[in-house]
């Protein structure tokens with residue numbers, strides 16, 4: 001018999017972050033946090049995460065949904081969710097059990113917290129209990145052979161578990177969630193992968209300026225979902241001048257404000273930062289890009305990355321850029337060029353300033369590609385070339 005329990009109140013992002021931080025710890029630490037947050041609430045957030053991370057099923061053998069049941073067990077308690085797989089659409093998840101589930105997949109709660117929110121695992125066998133029930137599922141699909149039922153179940157189970165078992169490819173995520181960071185208009189995804197990979201496995205906080213969809217409040221958030229998936233342990237914040245709460249979901253929160261309002265940015269960063277990643281994909285107006293960088297770079301953690309997209313507007317007067325082949329000092333590109341000088345402030349002729357600017361002291365790397373730049377933060381204090389090294393090349 002199928003069962004449907006009463007819904008439980010959802011966990012907020014602070015609670016989810018506590019789980020994420022506990023997930024790298026010993027079982028008893030994870031169990032204590034789960035008990036404090038509520039086992040049913042934790043199981044619900046894990047089920048949502050499994051559904052979110054699952055691949056889109058390709059089921060060509062049945063035209064009715066195939067169900068898979070996920071049971072999370074802890075301290076004598078069993079919390080079940082049913083995942084319904086239909087061809088070409090995301091899994092639907094609902095709490096409870098199903099007598100037609102083709103398989104029951106059982107995890108210890110502590111193990112599933114660790115699989116989803118812990119550092120990447122090198123564990124390949126014995127991760128979960130699997131109970132095949134193809135004959136039960138067959139009763140919902142009596143018109144096909146049981147062997148066909150088993151194969152269709154396979155087509156549902158594999159994409160469901162893919163999100164738990166395998167890290168996702170960023171280009172594929174951009175396509176899936178409709179972000180224009182890859183695939184044609186821009187080719188940013190390989191650059192993002194290169195510069196974000198070191199952070200991928202960390203409990204990061206990501207801020208993206210520009211949620212997408214402009215004034216359409218019912219649309220946007222493609223890249224926020226992409227980052228949620230790319231950073232499995234991350235909290236993702238999206239800032240936009242328009243209301244984008246439509247994009248809010250576990251581990252994703254949208255905020256309303258302008259990237260050209262330093263006072264707002266400081267208040268927002270004090271509350272939700274510091275960030276490990278900031279991405280400016282907002283108005284692309286040169287003045288706004290510069291204001292956001294100046295204001296938010298101090299709220300980036302050391303080891304963090306600040307990305308600026310759509311640098312083409314530096315050459316576009318309509319966005320406050322400059323006409324012609326050289327972007328001047330008031331543009332985003334002009335700012336990047338000045339940062340190159342800042343990185344080398346200890347080499348400037350004359351005395352090294354006693355008090356370097358914030359950028360001089362903290363920008364440690366700049367990588368510029370067509371239309372996108374990545375600025376790395378750290379301690380920029382390697383020391384100048386010593387005075388005894390001649391300042392002219394040796395005579396030939």
Ligand SMILES: C[S@@+](CC[C@H](N)C(=O)[O-])C[C@H]1O[C@@H](n2cnc3c(N)ncnc32)[C@H](O)[C@@H]1O
Nearest residue numbers: 210211212213214223240241258259281282283
């Ligand atoms: C190109 S879209 C963002 C696309 C999204 N990042 C993605 O990859 O799917 C730009 C967004 O920036 C927002 N925006 C425009 N001016 C802004 C400002 N001053 N501050 C914050 N967001 C702004 C727009 O409303 C729009 O939704």
